[in-house]
Amino acid sequence: MKGMTIIVKEVTTLVIGFILLYSINLILTGHLTPGGGFVGGVMLACGFILMVLSYGKEKVNSLISDRSTTVWDCSGAFAFLVIALLGYFAGDFFANFFAQPGNFRLFSGGTIPLANIAIGIKVGACMAGAFIALTLFRGPAESFPGGKL
Amino acid sequence: MAILIVLSLFVILAAIVAVEAKDLLSTVISIGAAGLMLSVIFLMLGAPDLAITQVVVEVLCLVLLIRTAILREDTTFEARRDRFIVAAGLVGAGLLVAVAYAALQAMVGFGNPLMAADPESLTLANQYLNHGLEKTGAANYVMAVLLDFRAYDTLGEATVIFCSIIGVYAVIRKVGKTTT
Structure with a gap:
């Protein structure tokens, strides 16, 4: 049997949407409320790990492979560096070069939400990639309580 | 308390x-x-x-x-347990307590943060607190410090995570590994 029991699978199906939505909320509103890119990214990875543990690695591996986590990881880090380098248009490294339409709104903060999104993608992909590396890169003979992983 | x-x-x-x-x-x-x-x-x-x-x-x-x-x-x-290691650990812990006690005497008391001590003084922390919103537009000052005023540190932290994950992949990879 792949993954855990039917109870775990059903509960995972119910809560996985809320976990992913809350992590995206933490990333996007990190400049307004407590949260931010790092926390949201780690929570994305936690939701992904929940899916791997409950459904088994074969089903989830069709969604995200170890190759694609590496690509997302590198592109997130690259995007953060590009945001930093774009500050040279305003004269300095990491300069906040966007116009400010108003405080306490979603599109305020200039480059801070963009950097949050980049860090969120990077951290989520690399944490999920570490778990995938621990799960996939090993022989098939090892068992796991509650089902074969 | x-x-x-x-x-x-x-x-x-x-x-x-x-x-x-x-x-x-x-x-x-x-x-x-x-x-x-x-x-x-x-x-x-x-x-x-x-x-x-x-x-x-x-x-x-x-x-x-x-x-x-x-x-x-x-x-x-x-x-x-080696006896020498236990003795060295005890001596190190004693030294740490002594030095930490001496250092804590010089610090501001608990519950009186340095930033709120005098709002009019021209320290760097007061600059962040007084002009953070107009300079960055971020209502969450933690993010304003992390990703605007001190973004260079965040870049270093992201680099550390990147290198550690590359290390994980290099240690437990399957491809290119020779079994002995």
């Missing part, structure tokens, strides 16, 4: 249990308990950013550590 001391003692107790337990699973669970209490302390001291980060990272570490610890056939282990 009293409940903070109780929670801190619980964290220290859980850390001692984590070091002294003879079972790997007990160690992992004790680390989780210590981290959870630490996040409650952060929340009570008014740092919700830190509390969220602590809880989420603690859950992730717990899953990863249990995942790796459970694969060993025998999770118990016996550690032999």
